[in-house]
Amino acid sequence: MPLVALTGGIGSGKSTIARRLAEHGAVIVDADAIVRDVQSPGSPVLSRIADAFGAHLIGAGGVLDRAGLGSIVFGDDEARARLNAIVHPAVQRESARRFADAFAADPAAVVVYDVPLLVEARVEDPWDLVVVADAPAPVRARRLVELRGMSVADADARIAAQVSDERRREVADIVIDTSGTLDRTLSQTDALWRRLASSTTSGASDALGSGGR
Template identity: 65%
Template sequence: MPLIALTGGIASGKSTVASRLASHGAVVVDADAVVRDVQSPGSPVLGEIEKEFGHRMLRPDGSLDRAALGAVVFGDPDRLARLNAIVHPAVRDESQRRFREAASADPRAVVVYDVPLLAETRASDPWDLVVVAHAPVEVRVARLRDHRGMSEADARARIAVQASDEERLRLADVVIDTDGPLSQTEAQTDELWARLTAEA
């Protein structure tokens, strides 16, 4: 079972690559979905977040108020480190459980871990291949501004708190250049899939 890490900065086109791989038959494990699941109401992780950051981090229905939590940790390295110490071990355990589940269902499955913070949190894991979706910063700023309604300042701030392009590209076995038409991104992804299935 090939285990592929797919990463990229915000607005890099990573989700487009993940969707294309899924359309070919890859089992995609979405790190953001894993994070949401381990922080679900009643979970130990959510209890720890409430204990560390206060009851105001919860909505009236008991779910996590992500905007409130983000406002507390954004730009505060100490608080962000405390949050990561709560969340990351649980995400690692759950993602690995999902990898094992996929392998059990189909030992030949190509499993893709769609993980935005690979360089920050999981770079040393034993991936068979690391794929980076890459677009220049200015392109990503324009995407955040034009498609997500962010101001340029907010877009640059979001990009700045993530790993640099250089840090991500140093990890890459394969780079998919998303700074072009969708058809070019899809063609590069199709080539990657052909490589993965030839090797499987």
């Protein structure tokens, strides 16, 4: 029953790895989806966001204006810290509940937490394995421009606003190099799955080991 954290910078291919692991049978818990859920209309988190950043951020139907909130906190460390103090505890509680539900449904499950902000918020959690999707910043910037339609300046700014690649690699037990072809990324992910699957029969701590941390 390994509990795996999967992280990586924007444009790193982390979602590709998560999809492949799901195809193999992993239970994927998506941190971004949880953030949206805890900020749903009428939620205590949404109310606190409105109090902290302005009721104008709540649009028709009580829905959060995510783009508007992003424009407030992007590039403002103090504002981002205030937002994280509101959102992160709720996300942590909800993710823990989903992990527990997954293992209750199948004690042998491989549960993967797809989490962008692992280093910033969750690195000390009791993960059996930390997996980092890794590609150089210029490669990720090109993907953001070509695949998401961002401007070069916006792509570079988004990457610069995140924690460094070096800090992610420091906490990694496994690094998946996503800078090459899709087939190469999938091959590395398949090898990871074989390691994870073996841990369900031999015990997570023995099969996974302590990695590089």
